[in-house]
Amino acid sequence: MLELLLSKYNYWLYVILMMIGLYAMLAKRNLVKKLIGMNIFQTAVILFYVSIGVKTGDVTVPILPYGHHHGHEQAINVAHYLNPLPHVLMLTAIVVSIATAGVALAVLILIYRRYRTLEEDEILKINQEAGT
Amino acid sequence: MIWQLDLFLLLFVIICALAAINVRDLLSAAIILGAYSFFMCMLWAEMGAVDVAFTEATVSAGVGTVLFVAAVFKTVRRSKD
Known part of the structure; x- marks a missing residue:
């Protein structure tokens, strides 16, 4: 059992990294911190x-x-090379993730121009005061 | 793949992630995120995914850091948490 856990150590560390990103998205109140958490995830x-x-x-x-x-x-033996299919798929995912981050940062700049703050609780308070 | 180097780089990646979400200065957080992306790029070169490593070094560590720094300059630099 311990050998099974240790032989897949990288998967456990990826899960830890994913949970760090999820924690930042859920618990941090600053919107830029939430975006950094999304990037880490x-x-x-x-x-x-x-x-x-x-x-x-x-x-x-x-x-x-x-x-x-x-x-x-000479013939190419596929067993002598790494599998390139996950590489090309994830190469696309990196570009998509940075495009997502760019759009999110543009939205953050618009939010800052309207509310003059990037803290989630302050934005909610301003909205509440405007509603009543 | 050398597992000692893999573990070492993964620990650095996790340290950078923790630092990026805990530091209160958003400009520092953006720069630490760039360092995080660069460690990730070394991790991919070490895994044999050289094309992904090139893309990460140019797009994520380069353009991503520039976008974050520009957004921080356009908005506020201090964060409460």
């Missing part, structure tokens, strides 16, 4: 996906040393 998920494609043993990065037109026509 996303990178934890991306780390988990990339770590699925890792192989141990006699493997190397998925780059061919020779092209097909240099007289090196």
Whole structure:
């Protein structure tokens, strides 16, 4: 049992990282802190996906040393390369995450222009006073 | 993949994440998030995902930090928690 826990140590650390992000999204009152927590959560998920494609043993990065037109026509053994499918999927996820962060920061600037603060409790108080 | 290096970099990533959400100065939080992204980039190069490492170093550690710093300059720098 202990060996099972220790052999998958990276998954446990990813879960810890994900919980740090979730805590920041739930418990922090500053909106920029919430956004940082969202970034941490996303990178934890991306780390988990990339770590699925890792192989141990006699493997190397998925780059061919020779092209097909240099007289090196030997067959490519897939078992000697890492799985590139999670890499390309998560490459897209990184770009999407930074685009999300950019849109969220633009919304934060608009919120600051209207309320002159970025603290969630102060914004809720201003809204309550305007409502009554 | 060398598991000692993997564990070392993962611990640094977790330390950077904790520091980024606990520091009260938002400019410091943005810079620590850039350091977090750079450690993440080293973690990916160590895992063999070199294309993801390039993307992370340019897009997330570069453009992301610039966006956060610009937003902090446009708004307020102090945070209550």
